[in-house]
Amino acid sequence: MPLVKAPDEASTKTFYIETFGCQMNVHDSEKVIGTLEQQGYTKVETEEAADLILYNTCSIRDKAEQKVFNRLNDYKKLYKQGKRFGVLGCVAQQEGEKIFERAPYVSLVSGSASYRKLPEMLVQLELGGQRITGLDDRQTDQTFETEFTARSNTHRGYITIIEGCDKFCAYCVVPYTRGKERSRTSTSVLAEARRMADAGYTDIQLLGQNVNSYRDTEGKRSFAELLVAVGEISGIRRVRFTTSHPRDFTRDIVEAIDAVPTLCDHVHLPVQSGSSNVLHHMQREYTREWYLERIAWIKSARREISMTTDIIVGFPGETGEDFEQTISLLGEVQYDAVFAFKYSPRPNTPAITMADSIPEEEKSIRLQALLDRQREWQRANYAKHIGQEMEVMVEGYNHARGQVMGRTSQNKTLNFTTRQPILPAVGSYQQVRVTQSFPNSLAGEAV
CATH class of the missing domain: 3.30.750.200 (Transcription Regulator spoIIAA)
Structure with a gap:
């Protein structure tokens, strides 16, 4: 059976996906969406409109985990209408086939390390398969790379450079749900960054459970050197990274931020x-x-x-x-x-x-x-910051307040007003003078 059905059949295959948790999960969902669309599925905005309902899950905290099962319970009535349910991500890997016992109407359970097998699992679903699993051993060396990523933002995009975790902090479930640390080659990361820059992306965020634990399997670049290389790609104006671990935070990361203006002047360093x-x-x-x-x-x-x-x-x-x-x-x-x-x-x-x-x-x-x-x-x-001029990337508009919403390179929200008759485009960069401050945001006027 072909993996992609004929075009006239593709329009009948619809899916809905809801994402819980961190930026890694958000980006995983972008890759899942791209893979599904490449297989002839169409994304819809509600569970009721979908043939396939997917929940990409987080298990870092109990509340996030419970939200998923509450959502499944809320919509289980749709199973009688022929809808199929899938649980993806960390809860899927953590609970495994126990999910089928807890929610018998679920047909697919897949951990993040198995997303590369999604096309095959979709075929099994379409053939009426039940209890389809994609659960990987944490020792897998494979990463989920796909050219079919459906990025939800046309100006800011994520690139996963390392998956999994080897730290085994006493409170953390990630090593058991995401597997061991495994890095992509710097060549593949830079190729993806260049494709994004060519497509008009100006703000790149490098992702990993411990992003600065990155080890180039080609041996070409350290994490700091990879930051610099991404920051020097033509067209890219901002490079961020998250999340860092103190054990792997080296001085050359700070030196790179100092040396390369496109590397954002913001560090997220969990202390716990x-x-x-x-x-x-x-x-x-x-x-x-x-x-x-x-x-x-x-x-x-x-x-x-x-x-x-x-x-x-x-x-x-x-x-x-x-x-x-x-x-x-x-x-x-x-x-x-x-x-x-x-x-x-x-x-x-x-x-x-x-x-x-x-x-x-x-x-x-x-x-x-x-x-x-x-x-x-x-x-x-x-x-x-009051009185300073800061560069802001435009993210949207608050028409009720007459403000343009934006974010600085320090990852601070800076909303501003402008005297120009035409509002600046989303994704553009504006110089803004800060006039007011609040505990979680800044306000100002376009220069």
């Missing part, structure tokens, strides 16, 4: 805790002092580099003193944004065997205290 004791139990394999040394590199750069981080509160055994060390770290680093979460046990992780000694109420109190303190630092940090 300000206490060396908690970091030890988290199996992060660095100390507070090690982390702050890397922060010192960033602060010593010639460019002013914005810093953001991730923090977990209420990890098993975290004392009040440990938590205060995290609060003190906020003041020492002065992040521009913090993404903070309460610890929740995840399947298969070492931390699940630890006594979760922090009551849920106390976790909530600590989380709010951290967010309140961080809000003070952000308010002060953002206020420093």
